[in-house]
Amino acid sequence: MQKNLTTRAVIIVVTILVCVIGIIGLPTSKADLINNLKTHIRLGLDLKGGSRLVMEVQVEDAVKMDGQQTIERLQQAASKQGIVWNSAEVTGLSDPATVEDADHVAVVIKGVNPAKASDFRNLVATEAPTYILTTLNSTDYSLKLTPSDLSELKKQAVQGAIDTISNRINDLGVAETSVQQYGQSGADYQILIELPGIDDAAHAKEVIGTTAVLSITGVDKTHDTPFTSREDAMAKLGGVLPLNEKLVKAKPRVGGQVDEWYLVGSIPVITGRDMRSARAGQGDTPRTWQTSFTLSQEGGRKFARFTGDHVGDKLAVILDNDIVNVATINERIEDSGRIMGLSSQEEATDLARYLRSGSLPARVTTVFENSVGPSLGADSIHQGIVSGVVGTLAVVVVMLLYYKRSGVNAVLALFLNTVVLLAAISYFHAALTLPGIAGVILTIGMAVDSNVLIFERIREELRTGKGTFAAVDTGFNKAFLTIVDTHVTTVVSCAFLFLFGEGPVRGFAVTLTIGLIANVFTAVFVSRTIFNWELSGRRGTEPLSI
């Protein structure tokens, strides 16, 4: 019995230590302690303030774009083979278009010379292998994406949007953001975005949804070498920022030690909207790399005018307020150009990605938004804590009055339960949300219940005239069965809530499950150990304070 008791005590102490470290870490000062507490017990968006957005990727845009590119490709190849047609257009989009329209998009080509019908079929087979050709009549045809290619294209559009949005949000410099597929991949085209600390979702939506965050702009002619800091720049400029120009910091290069700041024009020459595509490739001379890009017609015109006037000057590629590349203009560039002399393949690929990420594959529309201001969150936390403390105190007082010494036992178990629960939240990197607190409250309720069940059972056994040892033993054993039943039932329901629910409902289920497991440990194992320890020094005839 004594040895058994020691083993139990060791298990309990180790558990408490692990839990306490999980919650507050190993602090060396008071500030450290508060800081650890804040990082370990993360608060959800509803408590801390922040935005939760669900955005729908308008996949029909991507399908339409693919149709248009296919038309261009076919036209180029057809002109070489002498095949002509009267008209080619993308059809099947309602106005305004919806994601459902993506399935009806078709390329309709009219007026193909019947004599060239078989040539035309061959052309489509080689140039547009992802499309199925349907004959409408002797001169008109309709092309539709195969179902598997269509679904692949839509998935890619969603994934592309997720990548682009992640990039942009990372550059916002907010911690703990998350961007993920919302709903089922391939069937839903929605993205869930969580931005803790950002309550101004209007601005966030702008950053996420605009296609113009990438810009290319000229570097000031007289100051085209980088400054080492903002202060350095201001000193060299005589403390005054020139009109229509701004200072932008370059993204730190790999191995680069010194910060680089450039003075650039505040009005961009071209933006991400003008960017068609970009890819990395080998340069003309050995061991150099380059990134080539193509611009839209309008963008090409603007770029040609600017580069024509500024041969020999520098231009900066800016993505989300950071310069990602500075290059010298060698000649007038129209709709396609290349940035040469890059030192590594990685640099070239990165640059291509930056250029591409300037354009989302499709528009995104906000379909859900929930933004809680940090001031409201602070009030909620404060009120939650006050009411939580009052409630807990009331429970403690009643327990102590009603069950006397054994009440202390219950209060200890209750306290330990909360500690284990908080530690689990910390170790799992879960966030505490309002529904999560609901789970905590139910856990505390069930923890109180477990103790009450046990105590009432012990009292009953004592009333039948049993000795203290026997009464405690029988009381625990009989109550244990009931506790298992109530807990397993609740865990079963939590499993279903987790599987079929989402967001808040899931948070509730997770917290509750952890709490229930902790409760079986504290109410049955810990409480039993304390009873045994109390009883170990006495005889069975002494009355128990219960």
Next chain:
Amino acid sequence: MELFKNTNYDFLGKKWPFIIASVVLSVAGLTSIIAKGGLKYGIDFKEGTLIQVKFANPPQDNKIRAAMLQKVKGEVSVQDLSGNGVVNTVEIQTEAKGQGEREMNANQAVMRSVLTDTFGQPNSGKMDLNNTSAEELANRLRDPLARAGVAMSEQQLQTLVNNILGEINDHHSGLITNFDELRSVPGMNSGIMNTLQQECYLAPFHVNTAQMVGPKVGAKLRQKALFATLYALAGMLVYIAFRFEWIYGLGAVIACFHDTLITIGLFSLFNKEISMTVIAALLTLVGYSMNDTIVIFDRIRENLKFSRKESLEAVMNRAVNQTLSRTIMTSGLTFLTVIALFIWGGPVLNGFSFALVCGIIVGTYSSVFVASPIVLFWHNYADARRKPAPGGPAGPKAPAGGPSAPRVETVRKNSTKAVR
């Protein structure tokens, strides 16, 4: 201290008044729901746009409504939330009747700009410090500070901006009326203060919360929450059926359903909104109620093992009496925590704690007066059916005492098997 020692109340004999009360409450709730044309959903589940705005002075609801109606498409409702610790706060809501996501997004922007036009200084060219983000403020101040000759690194600027907004949010509930309130901000000096006053103004309102639920998401959220709850109930039914007997599972689930129905009915009667947090509260009360029911069922099962001669009703009554002390203690203690939450928990937790206050009361009595009677009725019914026509040989051990007396063998058999 012991309050309920060896009680012997005839709970199941007094079931009818309670069952009638349950029926009345359920019907009243249902009638209210139907009369009001469905439940009042919170914005989580309802399609529409909502902003919650805190004003510096008591808000003029009519002025807000009139200004909104001019610019915003569709119906606009302005609700004053003041009271219960909340001051000068209104909720402005538009319903999305036949609107798509794009119109709703536009509406939200319009609502903000109407507020600025009506209460702010839209033409001053300055930035509203009460409704801005850290990034916007940093961008706004960066160059003017440099021009004013205040030397500051980017790091220092970010810290300053966060300190300013932190002061406003944490100590002034997001809304200040005088720049002097920022004097205590760390790093504040007269140069910064001058620039701040040149670049910013203080609108007499602060947008606390903004929400938008598009038609696609609203329906999906409602559906998912409903199905998750139904599946959870089904899961519990199966587990209890496995541990006890199927009728016990059914009784427990019906009791939970009854509690949820009455609570939702009360929400409708008191004109409260069903939001996502309320759903969490409903799930919590299902947990409480189920817990309560199982404790009593467990005791019934245990008693059945040892007392083979008693009627089922007597066994149930004894189980309820034996667990009475525990029932009162547990419900009383949980009620204490919940009532504290209801009184001091603030507006965000109000719906949540209201659901739990109702749920604990209803959930406690439903275990005794709904779940147990269902089991009893079924066994009486099954026994009566098994009994041959009058005049024939009597059924096994069926006492002549009428419908309240019979017992069923399967209960005992199953229970001993399960307990072993």
